[in-house]
Amino acid sequence: MTESSSVKSMLYEHLTSLDIEAVADKGLVAILPIGSIEIHGFHMLVGTDSITVHRIAALAAENGIHCSLSTLLRVCFRE
DSSP, X not given: OOSOSSOOOSBGGGSOXXXXXXXXXXXXXXXXXXXXXXXXXXXXXXXXXXXXXXXXHHHHHHTTOEEOOOEEEEEOOOO
């Protein structure tokens, strides 16, 4: 990580609250990945969207972008 040796990761779930405060004090932006759990048909995982956004966030973090923990938008059930 280039901007601070005190912050150990770009993924917020790997940081303490003090680490996140240090990032916020610098005015840096973080990505908030939002996914969902929903049915995409019987052939796909219900967590496809969540898995995808979590992986995109991990790739962004590897490239120096701060990322918050992935958040679920809603849960959909088949009626």
